[in-house]
Amino acid sequence: MNSSKGDRNLLGWVIGILMVLTTLVVMFPPNMSFLKKGAEYAVFIMLGFLLLGMLFMVLDKKKLMAVSLCCTAILCIFLKSSSNNNLIFPARNNTANVSIAHVNLSYIDQGYEELLSLIDELNPEIISFQEVTPDWDFVLKSNLSQKYPSKYSLVRFDTYGMAIYSQKRFTKVDTFMYQNIPNIRTEYDMGGQAMTILSSYLLPPLSRSATVSMENHLELISQKVLETNTPLFAIGDYNLVPWSNEVREFRESTNLGFSRRNIAVSKFRIPHDHIMYSKQLECIDFQELEDKKLNHIGIYGTYQFKANMGEVAGK
Secondary structure (H helix, E strand, C coil), X not given: CHHXXXXXXXXXXXXXXXXXXXXXXXXXXXXXXXXXXXXXXXXXXXXXXXXXXXXXXXXXXXXXXXXXXXXXXXXXXXXXXXXXXXXXXXXXXXXXXXXXXXXXXXXXXXXXXXXXXXXXXXXXXXXXXXXXXXXXHHHHHHHHCCCCCEEEEECXXXXXXXXXXXXXXXXXXXXXXXXXXXXXXXXXXXXXXXXXXXXXXXXXXXXXXXXXHHHHHHHHHHHHHHHCCCCEEEEEECCCCCCCHHHHHHHHHHCCEECCCCCCHHHCCCCCEEEEEXXXXXXXXXXXXXXXXXXXXEEEEEEEECHXXXXXXXX
């Protein structure tokens, strides 16, 4: 009898310790690829703890219920601190605004007509394309050149092809390289105020060497952000979730805001593409871009100067 009760108590301790360790690993993952990959599912782990808490409540396991709900709350706060902190998007003000879309063309497998229709519907002023191959470059130039007179393409046969299409006139365009990976820097006029966009593609950290390379690439982007005196957007496929240590450190060093407020839990989708923006700006709309089969193909956001910037950047 006592032995059975002792076994149950031991099992309870083991379950509680595992929940606490899992929470710590999600928040501070060791430099081990499989643990880092597991930490990407932090939202779903948090929901799992919530369900466990409800189960323990039904089973009258008050201590385990308390531990699971505490882990849920800790992860909830951690995840919210890694996203857009606004519970609702700010209202539009009288300052200048800009709409930006980011699309990874490798996600599109149903032909280009659907993408062009989506672009026509949203009418973003600036579009960042990644994984631009020669075929896609021909399609984009043939169909978007009239509507987007300012464009710059770096066409590649590998995953590093990039392009920027803009309804706004470029005031400056250049490219900076990290090893063999290009990054596009473009400048525009936004309501009388200069604006900069850095478009980048980071290799996924699938190994220790790839992780080091990705961290060095982020450091280079961080330097470019800090060297820029204008309001700025850093966009692209970073192949990192918002709550990863690398993205959190990058945002802390650059003081960039985050567009995404939540993720599509019901679709079991993990966000790897981002639009980050400098402190003079705020996000007033953000959405995931999907094809007709609800496959993720990109992101879209609308941004404006904060109200106290109104005197600097009018309409």
